[in-house]
Amino acid sequence: MSDKREDYISWDEYFMAVAQLAGMRSKDPHTQVGACIVSEDNKILSMGYNGFPRGCSDDEFPWGKTSENPLENKYLYTTHSELNAILNYRGGSLEGAKLYVTLFPCNECCKAIIQAGIKTVIYDCDKYADTPSVIASKRMMKASGVTFQKYHRTGREITMSL
Numbered sequence: 001m002s003d004k005r006e007d008y009i010s011w012d013e014y015f016m017a018v019a020q021l022a023g024m025r026s027k028d029p030h031t032q033v034g035a036c037i038v039s040e041d042n043k044i045l046s047m048g049y050n051g052f053p054r055g056c057s058d059d060e061f062p063w064g065k066t067s068e069n070p071l072e073n074k075y076l077y078t079t080h081s082e083l084n085a086i087l088n089y090r091g092g093s094l095e096g097a098k099l100y101v102t103l104f105p106c107n108e109c110c111k112a113i114i115q116a117g118i119k120t121v122i123y124d125c126d127k128y129a130d131t132p133s134v135i136a137s138k139r140m141m142k143a144s145g146v147t148f149q150k151y152h153r154t155g156r157e158i159t160m161s162l
């Protein structure tokens with residue numbers, strides 16, 4: 001009998017890699033975010049990335065962020081990866097689920113995460129940690145019993161031929 005492989009990827013590597021892969025679909029030139037929602041028993045339930053809502057053309061709506069006119073910037077139009085992942089799930093309840101996300105959730109997604117019943121957030125980057133949005137998000141997660149933990153990078157590199 002042959003021994004099993006030992007260099008298989010861990011659950012955390014697997015789900016964060018799926019979140020990263022989803023983020024690669026984003027058209028945002030500055031920040032690409034991906035999310036993957038996983039059940040308590042490690043089944044992938046949903047995925048999402050940041051982008052404009054259905055029907056709002058990636059070629060017609062603005063991707064910039066520096067115009068003085070807010071209507072000419074992306075912020076009023078983008079759906080965040082986490083909200084997309086929640087809304088993409090049509091299978092019922094997300095109660096007790098885990099969310100893998102490449103960037104810490106903002107306060108708006110945080111509210112959706114809490115109300116959807118997601119109980120654990122595993123995030124990679126936290127580049128907006130000092131903003132009121134992320135500070136508020138962490139405050140709400142703590143108050144409502146949603147635990148958040150930083151993903152521990154392993155340094156493993158994965159290459160794929162497509």
Ligand SMILES: Nc1nc(=O)n([C@H]2C[C@H](O)[C@@H](COP(=O)(O)O)O2)cc1CO
Pocket residue numbers: 028030031032033049050051065074078079080081082103104105106109128
């Ligand atoms: N957690 C998040 N999930 C997301 O999907 N986003 C999206 C919204 C924008 O499309 C982009 C942020 O743009 P910028 O301000 O870094 O140029 O990432 C942003 C955050 C930050 O809280």
Ligand SMILES: [Zn+2]
Pocket residue numbers: 080081082083105106107108109110
């Ligand atoms: Zn958000």
